[in-house]
Amino acid sequence: MASHASEEPRAADSTIAEAVAAFRxxxxxxxxxxxxxxxxxxxxxxxxxxxxxxxxRLRTDAGGLICTAIPDAVGAAFDLPLLDDALAHPSADGGDLGYDSRSSFSLPVNHRDTYTGITDNDRSLTIRKLAEATANPAGTDFASEFRAPGHVHVLRAAPGLLSERRGHTELGVALAQEAGVTPAVVVCEMLDEETGEALSPADAQSYADRHGLVYLEGSALVEQLG
Incomplete structure (x- = not known):
């Protein structure tokens, strides 16, 4: 993927309504x-x-870590900890994060119907099952359905979503709630194979244009949904 870090994304970003329609x-x-x-x-x-x-698409066109974000209340219902709280090791002190006060990582899991858990079939199954569990936490025995460690990283959103934290975890869950779909979302960072860094906003928007996808600035979501 070519990188043009000095370019700014076009001002005519897609609207929240278009993003909601896409999610639906x-x-x-x-x-x-x-x-x-x-x-x-x-x-x-x-x-x-x-x-x-x-x-x-996520592992070839994006290249980052494939994670599933769920609301805080669902994480609490399943007794899913924040990983830096659960790890009894000095490295779990994440107080020096340069971009936030904490990580949203919880447990990495596989659904129990998967084999290794890493294949495209296995990961998509685990993700869909996490969505089903999110839609019906009271009717889900999490430990009976999922095992840890696994290959799909679960992210637990902040209780106040965008009013409390503005990561992709919260941005995605807030968009799902606005769209009226199950508030479990898959997030994966877009990386640039030429620079070894994150894909620039201009190149990300070009990718969206080529594939007929919605590109959205997080600030627009915070402004309308925060």
Whole structure:
């Protein structure tokens, strides 16, 4: 992927309504967070619609870590800890993060119907099952359905979503809630193979244009949904 870090993304960003419509159709949305935060664009999918082909797109066109973000209340219902709280090791002190006060990582899991858990089929199954569990936490025995460690990283959103934290975890869950779909989303960072850094916003928007996808600035989501 070519990088043009000095270019600015075009001003005519897609609207929240277009992003909501895409999510309702099970399509991905590209979300850039903030230049003074991670400065990354993630491909974000509603988890309930994840297919093996979608996993292929994430690992080949994005290249970052494939994670599933869920609301805080769902994480609490399943007793899922924040990973830096659960790890009994000095390295779990994440107080020196340059872009935030904490990480949203919880446990990495596989669904128990998977084999190794890493294949496109296995990961898409685990993701869809996480969405089903999110839609019905009271009717889900999490430990009976999922095992840890696994290959799909679960992210636990901040309780106040965008009013409390503005990571891709919260941006994606807030968009899913606005769209009225199950509030579990798949996020994966877009990386630049030429620079070894995050894909620039201009190149991310060019990718969205080529593939007919919505590109959205996180600031627009915060302004309308925060």
């Amino acid at each position: 159709e099970g399509k991905p949305v590209l979300i850039h967070d903030f230049a003074d935060r991670e400065g990354e664009t993630d491909i974000v999918y509603p988890a309930e619609s994840m297919t093996p082909e979608d996993v292929v």
